[in-house]
Amino acid sequence: MFENLTARLSNTFSRIRSKGLLKSSDLLDMAEDLKAALLDSDVALDVAEKFAAEISSVSESQLAEFNKSSNPATSIFNIIQAKLIEILGGEFRRINFAKKPPTVILLTGLQGAGKTSLAGKLANWLKAQGNTPLLVASDLQRPNAVDQLKVIGELAQVPVFAPEPGNGIGNPIKVAKEGIDFAKSKLHNIVIVDTAGRLGIDEELMAQAREIKNAINPDEVFYVVDAMVGQDAVRTAKAFDDGVGIDSIILTKLDGDARGGAALSISSALKKPIIFAATGEKISDFDIFYPDRMASRILGLGDIKTLAEQAKSVFDEDATKNLEDKFIKGEEFTLEDFLSQLETMKKMGSMSKLLGMLPGANSGAIKKQLEQFDDSELIKTQSIVQSMTPSERMDPKLLNGSRRARIAKGSGRQVSDVNNLVDRFTQAQKVMKQMRGGKLPNIPGNIPGIGAMPNMAPAPTFKNSPPKKKSRSGNPAKRALEERN
Ligand code: GDP
Secondary structure (H helix, E strand, O other), X not given: OOHHHHHHHHHHHHHHHOOOOOOHHHHHHHHHHHHHHHHHOOOOXXXXXXXXXXXXXXXXXXXXXXXXXXXXXHHHHHHHHHHHHHHOOOOOOOOOOOOOOOEEEXXXXXXXXXXXXXXXXXXXXXXXXXXXXXXXXEOOOOOOHHHHHHXXXXXXXXXXXXXXXXXXXXXXXXXXXXXXXXXXXXXXXXXXXXXXXXXXXXXXXXXXXXXXXXXXXXXXEEEEEEOOOOHHHHHHHHHHHHHOOOOEEEEEOOOOOOOOHHHHHHHHHHOOOEXXXXXXXXXXXXXXXXXHHHHHHHOOOOOHHHHHHHHHHHOOHHHHHHHHHHHHHOOOOOHHHHHHHHHHHHHOOOHHHHHOOOOOOOOHHHHHHHHOEOOHHHHHHHHHXXXXXXXXXXXXXXXXXXXXXXXXXXXXXXXXXXXXXXXXHHHHHHHHHHHHOOOOOOOOOOOOOOOOOOOOOOOOOXXXXXXXXXXXXXXXXXXXXXXXX
């Protein structure tokens, strides 16, 4: 979503870095550049102006201090990073949980913001954290909203309280109240109440949301915002906050290709935190919103923390330990091990999304290459290995021409695909041996940022050609990171 902004910021940093010692006039130019870049990304004027003022207000004495360091641009970069984090909401905040369960969550927002899908994503996420959520269908207005929530509940395997058919029938306030009573009787520790949205702000909608709020006294009122909607989203959210009173924000459709101005402005405009973000249509496309991680992505530094968390959540510790033991004992890494690694990678979700969290992945050429990354390659590779017999997986040397032809047929692939996989695997085995012998591995065709992958994952395949090695970054912090690595 923030590619343009990332590219613009990167250019600005390159210019400032090339200057060496900095003058006040350089900072003023930079502040102007930043303001223009933010406005181009549809960020609210006052937010962009405040941002620029922060840079241009660096005093002469501060500047002299920066100029004493080996890299003055890095000090400026740090100010920008801190400011960006502040704009995105500063410190991350958790949901307000009730002292005495159930915690009641009210979802408000415009129709089409992704509220109903979000209810399922949130329930799914809370359930994975060990909670026992209940969904309550109080959107009795939008055609099919009740049925949609039931379907989503089934997908998340979370019960849905839906006594009314909706489509204009039933009293949403009564349903919300009964939903809370039902949750108490069934010992659900969280209740998520979905409410009706309209295509635009109207007093009737506000009054209904207000009445529901007064009736159920929620612990957290979320305003769900479609991040693809520009400045209008901020205006509507303000109206909602004035009319109903919201506690926090959830962004949806952060995977979209809009300029992202609303996402950047809304927290500081409303002085409310963004707590979660949805990044796709799948129920799992949802996570906590960390302002510092988002700032890091926007600045082209990637989001290694989230990447590491996602990896940790799917890694089977026993399997990893077995692999480590094999490595230490000097045992051969087999295609059977490779298959279990592929399973793990598949559990981590879309590779292009994951690789998008690497430093530099949100900019220019690499971004384009990632968009062309072929996620289905993992499944194809897996089907080839699955078409091998256990003895072939243990000893790939058995794979003669006729066996390879059989495997190709069994997996619906070409013999050349099987050959490719076996070659890559043999290469990976060699790397393991080199590493065991204390040498640095050298795998051709690595992707930038990952470097050599000792985990034997299939070499990433792109729908077109692999990305070119990136030149040194113009972004001082990223460059420092590159140089360190
Ligand atoms: P509601 O009217 O606010 O309840 O909106 P819905 O939950 O019905 O969502 C409206 C549309 O947006 C549906 O087609 C959803 O699949 C889609 N949608 C919701 N969240 C996301 C998201 O994070 N990314 C993308 N790409 N689409 C989304």
